[in-house]
Structures are given as structure tokens and as C-alpha cells.
């Protein structure tokens with residue numbers, strides 16, 4: 001049976017869930033053609049409204065079986081563990097933990113695992129939709145921090 005998020009807590013202003021450690025993400029099994037990969041989209045669980053965030057694992061040497069682009073969403077790929085490679089518009093980018101790649105909607109992209117399973121996070125959001133962030137968007141509380 002496929003893995004499911006654990007300890008999902010939904011409150012007025014947040015939803016929290018445990019998706020497991022990167023090594024466990026392969027348990028979110030996904031069959032893509034001949035390839036069996038780990039992939040889980042968090043939007044439904046977390047109630048995301050402005051972005052999609054997914055966790056993925058590619059076994060060593062396993063490639064996603066298709067190139068894809070997007071109609072309007074940009075994506076950021078963040079390598080978390082292992083190694084692999086990304087190809088965008090024919091350009092190859094090695095992926096190791098910490099490698100982070102932004103891809104414009106039109107970029108034709110594909111990923112593959114390297115010598116170890118590649119665990120990665122993908123965030124996608126509508127290109128050009130971010131109007132403000134961090135200091136422009138944050139509201140500082142005057143309440144003291146208590147734990």
C-alpha cells in the first residue's frame with residue numbers, strides 16, 4: 001500500500017503534515033511508463049492555494065519517461081539527497097544536495113537519478129504572480145515570543 005502523509009493537523013491558519021524523510025519518499029509509489037518512482041503532491045493535503053509542492057525520489061539511473069513544460073507555472077527544483085541530473089532545453093545540470101534550479105514555464109525539462117537515489121522537492125507557482133515577499137509582505141507582531 002502506498003504511503004500516506006501522517007499526523008495531518010488542520011487549524012484556522014495552518015495545516016501541518018509529516019511526509020516522511022527524503023529516504024522514505026520512494027514509498028509514495030508512482031508508475032510512469034516503465035519507471036517506478038516516488039512522487040507525492042502536497043496541495044490537497046495542505047490545502048495550498050498559490051503553489052504546488054511535491055516530493056520526489058528517482059532511483060539510481062532511472063529517468064522520468066517524458067520531457068515537459070508548463071502553460072503558466074514556473075518551477076523550482078531543490079535537490080535534497082543523493083545525486084542525479086536535470087536536462088532543460090538540452091542543457092544538462094548535475095544535481096547534488098542543495099542544487100536549486102528555477103525553470104521558466106517554457107523550459108522543456110526532465111530529471112534522472114544518478115549513482116544514488118535522487119530526493120528532490122519541486123515548487124510550482126504562476127510565473128509573474130509574486131507581487132511582494134519577505135519584508136514587503138511580512139507583518140511583524142509586537143507580542144513577545146513565548147514557547
Ligand code: ZN
Nearest residue numbers: 068069070075
Ligand atoms: Zn512540472
